[in-house]
Amino acid sequence: MTHLRGKTIVLTGSSSGIGAVAAKKMARAGARLCLVARDGEQLSAVKAEIDAAGGKVWIYPADLTDEAQLNECAAAILAEHARVDVLINNAARSIRRPIEEALDRLHDYQRTIQINYLGAVGLTLKLLPRMLEQGRGQVVNISTMSTQVPIPLFSAYLASKSALESFSRSLQAELGHKGIDVTVVHFPMVRTPMSNKTRIYKHMRMMDTDAAADWLVKAVREKPARIARPLGNVGSVVLAALPGPATRYTQPLFRLMDWRLKKKLEK
């Protein structure tokens, strides 16, 4: 079990949702937080709360889909902090759209890949040399339970998260023996600005941001290879063993779930 006290943690996507709550929790536990997101005002608001509680925090407003901004952000972090103990790649965007409605929308796939995969990989590549110099470091990559089961309607989002999971496996396999730990977090649905964008999910039961942020604290404390719900883990085993039936027989259930959620919304 690792203590957070004194650890320098770079947390992307910390201007809102799970990231903002996790930043405050980690600062309370004594970590030094480097917060990254595009919205400087929101980051300043999170920083003000951490400052007021006596925590240690720095902000780095940057659009991680812009390579120049990503490089500048990484350079500033490396210049201002002697160590980088943990990088949490949490910044992301989600798109819910049937593939048939995306036939003229290759940009859906480009936009999700750009932040969810390339933004995360880009920052990892820049901060990794410092972790290797230190002889240890941890990369926590945020994914979703939806890559563990055959969820429809999120093809662009899920493909980008699956790519990030694959990169995570390579990172662990190649650099584990040099002190690099990699954790993939498969969140279930969490009530945040991201999930609130989908109207029919208004009445869906979801994890709250406080519990989700606790998963990130656990990721840093315990450094497991994966944090996930048991249902997601069972889903990934069934999907690996029986991809055809696992996909075919679950789709009517997802359609039924959407139908019920729509009915609730109409009431």
Ligand SMILES: NC(=O)c1ccc[n+]([C@@H]2O[C@H](COP(=O)([O-])OP(=O)(O)OC[C@H]3O[C@@H](n4cnc5c(N)ncnc54)[C@H](OP(=O)(O)O)[C@@H]3O)[C@@H](O)[C@H]2O)c1
């Ligand atoms: N909510 C869910 O149901 C759910 C389920 C499974 C997994 N997840 C994952 O959990 C993580 C956190 O999501 P959330 O629900 O907390 O979403 P959120 O509230 O929408 O937060 C997303 C964060 O990413 C940042 N971001 C987006 N684009 C960016 C860019 N180009 N450059 C830098 N930062 C960028 C946003 O900040 P700015 O807008 O200020 O840039 C924001 O801080 C994500 O990886 C998401 O995929 C969420």
